Amino acid sequence: MITKHHRIVAGALLAAPVLALLIGAAPAHAQFFPFSKDASFTRTNPSFLKAFKEVVAKPSASTVRIQCDGKDTALGMVVGPDGWILTKANDLKGDIAVKLKDGKTYEARWVGVHQKHDVALLKIEAGGLKPVEFTDSKQIGVGNWLACAGTTDDPVAVGVVSVATRTIPKGAMSFFQANSKTGFLGVELEQGDGHPLIKNVQEGTAAFKVGLKNKDLVLALNGTTMTDMQQFIETIGKHKPGDVVTLKVRRGDVELELKPTLGRRPLGSMRGEMQNRMGSELSSRISGYPTILQHDSVIKPTDCGGPIVDLDGRVIGINICRAGRTESWAVPSEVIQPLLFDMMAGKLPPKLEVAKLTLEQQLAAARKALQKAVDQKAAAEKKLAELKTQVAKLEADVKAAAKPTEAASGTKPKPAVAAPAAQSKNSDSAVEVDKVLDLIRQRLLLMKDVAGAKWRSKQTEPDAKRETELLDQLVRQGEKLGLPAATVRAFFVAQFDAAKQVQQAYFERFDKEKTELNNVRDLQNDLRPKLDQVSQSLLTELGKLQPHLANPAVQQRLRDRAAAMLTGEGITDAVRNRALASLVRK
Numbered sequence: 001m002i003t004k005h006h007r008i009v010a011g012a013l014l015a016a017p018v019l020a021l022l023i024g025a026a027p028a029h030a031q032f033f034p035f036s037k038d039a040s041f042t043r044t045n046p047s048f049l050k051a052f053k054e055v056v057a058k059p060s061a062s063t064v065r066i067q068c069d070g071k072d073t074a075l076g077m078v079v080g081p082d083g084w085i086l087t088k089a090n091d092l093k094g095d096i097a098v099k100l101k102d103g104k105t106y107e108a109r110w111v112g113v114h115q116k117h118d119v120a121l122l123k124i125e126a127g128g129l130k131p132v133e134f135t136d137s138k139q140i141g142v143g144n145w146l147a148c149a150g151t152t153d154d155p156v157a158v159g160v161v162s163v164a165t166r167t168i169p170k171g172a173m174s175f176f177q178a179n180s181k182t183g184f185l186g187v188e189l190e191q192g193d194g195h196p197l198i199k200n201v202q203e204g205t206a207a208f209k210v211g212l213k214n215k216d217l218v219l220a221l222n223g224t225t226m227t228d229m230q231q232f233i234e235t236i237g238k239h240k241p242g243d244v245v246t247l248k249v250r251r252g253d254v255e256l257e258l259k260p261t262l263g264r265r266p267l268g269s270m271r272g273e274m275q276n277r278m279g280s281e282l283s284s285r286i287s288g289y290p291t292i293l294q295h296d297s298v299i300k301p302t303d304c305g306g307p308i309v310d311l312d313g314r315v316i317g318i319n320i321c322r323a324g325r326t327e328s329w330a331v332p333s334e335v336i337q338p339l340l341f342d343m344m345a346g347k348l349p350p351k352l353e354v355a356k357l358t359l360e361q362q363l364a365a366a367r368k369a370l371q372k373a374v375d376q377k378a379a380a381e382k383k384l385a386e387l388k389t390q391v392a393k394l395e396a397d398v399k400a401a402a403k404p405t406e407a408a409s410g411t412k413p414k415p416a417v418a419a420p421a422a423q424s425k426n427s428d429s430a431v432e433v434d435k436v437l438d439l440i441r442q443r444l445l446l447m448k449d450v451a452g453a454k455w456r457s458k459q460t461e462p463d464a465k466r467e468t469e470l471l472d473q474l475v476r477q478g479e480k481l482g483l484p485a486a487t488v489r490a491f492f493v494a495q496f497d498a499a500k501q502v503q504q505a506y507f508e509r510f511d512k513e514k515t516e517l518n519n520v521r522d523l524q525n526d527l528r529p530k531l532d533q534v535s536q537s538l539l540t541e542l543g544k545l546q547p548h549l550a551n552p553a554v555q556q557r558l559r560d561r562a563a564a565m566l567t568g569e570g571i572t573d574a575v576r577n578r579a580l581a582s583l584v585r586k
Contacts (some may be wrong), residue, residue, distance in 0.1 A: 005488045015052050044298055050155045052147045058313040059149040061101060066108075066122075068096035070516070075150060075306030076122065077318065078129045079340055086340065088118035088305035089113050090234075090285045097516070101151045105518055110350040112343025116230065116290050117331050118320055120350075121343040132307055135314035137165045137293050137332035148297050148319055149307045156306070157328075159297030165332045167291050183239040183262025189229045192217050195250075210260035213251065220248040235530050236262075261443055283321035287368030289419045292329040299328050352383055375570045390561065397557075429548035430557065435541045437561050440495065443534045446527060447499050451506035453523035455515075460507050470532070474539055481543035491542060492535070 043049075060079040066087050074096065078086030085108065096108045106124035113120045140146070142161050150156035174556045186205020189196050197220045201207045207219070216398055220227050222245055226232045241264040249256050283301040296310070301322050306313040317330035379401045448492060455458050471492055478488035509515070521527050548554045 004326070024104045028385055028536075039516075043158050046154070049158060050103045050156050050446045053153055055147045055311055055313055056309060057156045058154075059146075059307050059309050059315060060151065062130045063101065063149045064307060066153050067093070067097045067099060067101040067105075068075055068092060070097075070514075072302050075134045075156075075319075076304050077307045077315070079121075079131050081127065081129050081131060082125045083124040083129065084131075084340075084344065085122040085124060085316060086305075086336070087120055088121060088318070089115070089118050090283075091301075092120055093166070094313070096122065097124060100129075101153075105516070112346070112348040113350045114343070116350055117287065117335060117339065118285060118289065119318060119331060119336065119339060121326065121340065132315075134333040134337055135310065135312075135316055135333050137316040138334070140164075140316055141234050141309055145311060146297065146316070147311075148299050148303065149308055149309055150303060156303045156336050157297040157299040158296045159328070160326070161293070162296050163294035165180050165291065165334075168289060181240060182237045182265070183241050183243050184265040185236055185247075185260060185262060187212065189232065191229055194227060196229045196529040197251075203275075206260040206263045210258045212247070212249070212258065212260070215251070218247060219250055219251040219255065222246050222293070227290070229549075230260055230285070233288065234285070234517065241265075255340075257541050281358075281560040282323065286321050286323045289320065289329060291332060291335050292320070293332050294323075295328055296326050297328050297332065298326075319382040343483055344372070373583070384434055419491065425527045429545070429551060430556045432541060432548065433554060436538065436545055437558070439534055439541060440562070443495060443531065444498065444502055444537070445532055446534070447502040448506055450499075450523065450527050450531070451510070452517050452520045453527060454503070455507060456509050456517045456520050459523075460503075469495070470535065474535060478539055481539070483546060484544055487546075488539070488542070495538070517529075518562070 031446050044517075059077075063080065064076045064085060065072060066074040066076045066085075069092070073091050074088045075095055076085045077182075078084070078386055083106075096110075097105050099105045104126075106126055108122040108124050111121045111123045139506075142164050144161050146161060147155040147161055148157040148159075184205065186202040186207040187198050188200040191197065192197045192558045197215045198207075198212060198214055198218065200214060201212050218232055220226055221232060221235050224235065227234070236245070239262055241262055245262060247258045247260065249258065281301055283304055297308070297319075299319055299322055302324045304319045304321055306319055308317050308319050310316050315333055317332045318336060319328060320331045321329050321331050339348065471489060474492055475485045475488050479485060510517070545554075
């Protein structure tokens with residue numbers, strides 16, 4: 001593995017395969033890297049990346065995945081043990097979640113943002129996290145190896161420093177990233193005095209047709225004040241071809257209002273488009289950064305926002321964009337650290353649009369929680385009504401059992417000698433019925449957790465093999481208890497069918513409500529052992545109840561209570577009827 005103290009060895013390792021190819025030497029490169037004979041010697045080769053495994057071991061433990069509306073959007077890094085996360089700001093939108101390396105996912109909220117450097121600070125409700133360790137990027141010279149940490153054990157990319165940390169001149173020209181779906185104005189920009197300044201107007205474009213000229217200072221766009229180039233670029237980029245925008249510009253001492261109709265971007269008009277056509281996917285923002293460190297790592301846009309580290313695993317910056325086919329940029333650590341304290345202290349709050357979005361997310365979450373509470377209340381009321389019905393019936397049964405029968409003559413007959421034994425027998429059977437039904441209820445209640453675990457792991461298809469093996473095992477154990485195989489099989493097939501109906505109902509609900517399931521119980525090590533335990537108990541109680549099943553009163557009690565229990569939660573009439581029939585099968 002490559003460390004700072006083995007840079008000379010690392011250089012030899014990396015040069016050896018190339019030298020062997022050039023001079024036709026024996027395949028000695030196999031002793032350096034475990035490439036297959038036909039593997040390409042590229043920096044994206046998995047074997048090559050594994051050589052930097054130890055380099056990213058520590059920072060990868062502090063790297064997280066940022067998801068927006070359920071999709072991977074960027075990487076981020078832990079910068080505080082109590083849930084502070086730094087990431088790339090430009091692509092954040094919708095519902096934002098942070099997924100840690102251990103797989104736990106948390107909802108995130110915006111805390112701060114610095115638009116020029118395109119960094120955002122998020123906060124999650126988690127503790128005991130490991131922050132990254134920063135070091136000054138200026139200590140890393142041109143040509144030194146770097147690694148980009150991800151959430152796996154291997155780096156997401158490796159490369160070398162192409163251009164040392166530098167500050168981009170304030171008046172440097174900026175440009176749009178090519179995107180055929182966005183409107184095209186047709187100007188090149190530089191930073192003017194507090195506003196974007198038009199440096200060049202391209203002939204035949206919307207800007208040319210409306211009369212924009214070089215040295216025009218852009219004051220506002222659609223009523224919003226424009227203070228810098230990047231703001232103007234991003235605002236124009238939100239429009240599509242054919243949109244009419246209102247520009248307020250200053251030309252000398254005169255202020256003008258112009259209304260260009262945005263055109264469609266000419267093919268090959270921008271550097272970014274040319275790079276994309278060469279097979280590279282670039283970031284959505286590739287300009288306007290005040291200070292950057294340039295390196296040649298082949299990093300995906302969705303892997304920006306994560307740490308870039310030296311060979312000691314210390315973070316020298318945050319990967320901020322894939323700017324070209326062989327060019328990636330990072331914001332240096334010495335720029336990041338002062339911004340972190342300002343954002344944590346609330347000195348760099350999210351801009352108005354982001355703050356509004358955050359409030360809307362909180363409102364949506366509150367509405368979701370309210371609806372859940374309403375649903376739970378409705379379910380509780382339904383359950384209460386069912387329990388009241390059961391209690392009323394039980395009270396009626398008790399009164400009927402306690403009322404002495406009268407002879408036709410009106411005299412009360414003396415109790416038969418066998419009456420106490422019969423009463424005891426009826427009492428025993430009632431207890432066994434309740435035990436069986438309570439276990440059935442427990443098994444159905446577990447189905448919500450089972451459905452959640454399967455939905456989270458995308459294993460929503462029934463496990464027919466496990467069901468068959470469990471059913472055969474229960475039949476064999478039932479025979480040892482004196483239960484007919486047909487009785488056991490019919491009984492548990494009915495339980496499995498009801499369980500699958502309940503799971504399917506939850507799957508449909510999760511899909512409809514776009515439910516995000518966090519902290520679900522483990523299916524293999526927790527839920528399935530619990531289900532097996534309940535099934536074993538059911539088999540035992542079924543054996544105890546078997547002698548009483550010929551009694552019509554016991555059958556009726558089973559039918560009434562089971563029918564109420566098996567109603568709702570997606571269980572169809574057919575499945576419910578099969579389950580009821582299996583309870584009284586002889």
